[in-house]
Amino acid sequence: MALAGKKVFIVYAHQSSGSFNAAAKDAAVDVLTAKGCNVKVSDLYAMKFKAIATVEDIQGEVKDAQHFHYAEETKLAWEAGKLTADITEEQRKLTEADLIIFQFPMYWFSLPAILKGWIDRVLTLGYAFSNEKRYGQGIFKDKKAVLSFTTGSEESMFSANGINGDMNVTLWPLQNGILHYCGFQVLAPQIFWAPAHLPREANANLLLAWRTRLEGLLEEAPLTFTPMDYFDGEKGFRLKPEVQQKQSTEKFGLTVGVHLGLAVPPNNMMKAGV
Structure with a gap:
């Protein structure tokens, strides 16, 4: 798949513009833009994106306020065009994209709260999945997605005999339970192992490898x-x-x-x- 003309959406979750995650995000923007891609970035912290899923995500009355059910109520709101503007704007970016890159630091073996909140609020029932459209028959089956993230622990600690356990197991709920569930073709993750503990030259090499991979990212076979x-x-x-x-x-x-x-x-x- 040629990169020129493709639309890329980067969902970025880090507080600091001087972080390694920021550098990885910037590298993706640079390489993909140079290749002719239309790249959009949602900087969740800069946007002060609301992380909690509440009734306030719906404009107007809900069907059952006493027994509020977020998934069902947001499905109705999505169908009626009554989701709040911050959600609909993110859904618009996602709908247009051919490739989605999630760039973040791994927190507690998972996602930062603000990114998990983006997933909770943006990937609503009806829009992103349904009982009839999920996994291999999912709504986003024509889109590719990749997790690009940093760890605080070195690679050996996330091995099958490491103290943190097998990274493959850690990634299962993220890549299968979120991305594949919504139908995405999930590309192999880009893992930056403990960059905070590496010398500057080593980090530069990590970024160079990421830049090289980005050149052919959309041509990669999914997991x-x-x-x-x-x-x-x-x-x-x-x-x-x-x-x-x-x-x-x-x-x-x-x-x-x-x-x-x-x-x-x-x-x-x-x-x-x-």
């Missing part, structure tokens, strides 16, 4: 997730018996999250084609 037709929708979306029987003789499970008690497939959430 592999278990197809929906492997599951029986009439039986709680559990693996079909024939799939489970075939898989039982394999050394590794299908994915990090669907492993059937077998060994977790190495790098399933970190590299394509494993």
Whole structure:
């Protein structure tokens, strides 16, 4: 996929313009703009983006104020054009984009609160997913997304025998439970291991590698997730018996999250084609 003319949306979550995350975001803007992409950035902290999902996200009356259900009420509001302007503006940027880059520091093995709030408020029911349109049949199946983030711990600590545990497992709820659930083609994550503990020259090399990857990012194959037709929708979306029987003789499970008690497939959430 040629980059020229493609629309890229960067959702950026860091407080400091002097941070490594800012440098990584700036590198993406520089490289992709030079390649002819139309790049838009949502700087969540600069925008003072509201992180909490509340009834205030809906303009006008709600259907059931006494028993308020955020997902159902925002679906109705989205259908009626009654979501607040900050949400609809982010949805507009996302709808237009071919590629979405999430740039952030990993906090507590997950996302910063402001970025999680963006996900909670922007990826509303109906707009981003539904019972009929999710996973491989998801609404954003024609879009690519990538997590680009820094860690506070070095790579060895996030290994299968490291004290933090396997990074593949850490990434499963983010890449499968959020991105793939909404249908995105999820590209391998860009992980900057503990840049705060590295010398300046090493950080420069990390950024150079990111710039090199950005040159062909949209041409990369996405990560592999278990197809929906492997599951029986009439039986709680559990693996079909024939799939489970075939898989039982394999050394590794299908994915990090669907492993059937077998060994977790190495790098399933970190590299394509494993």
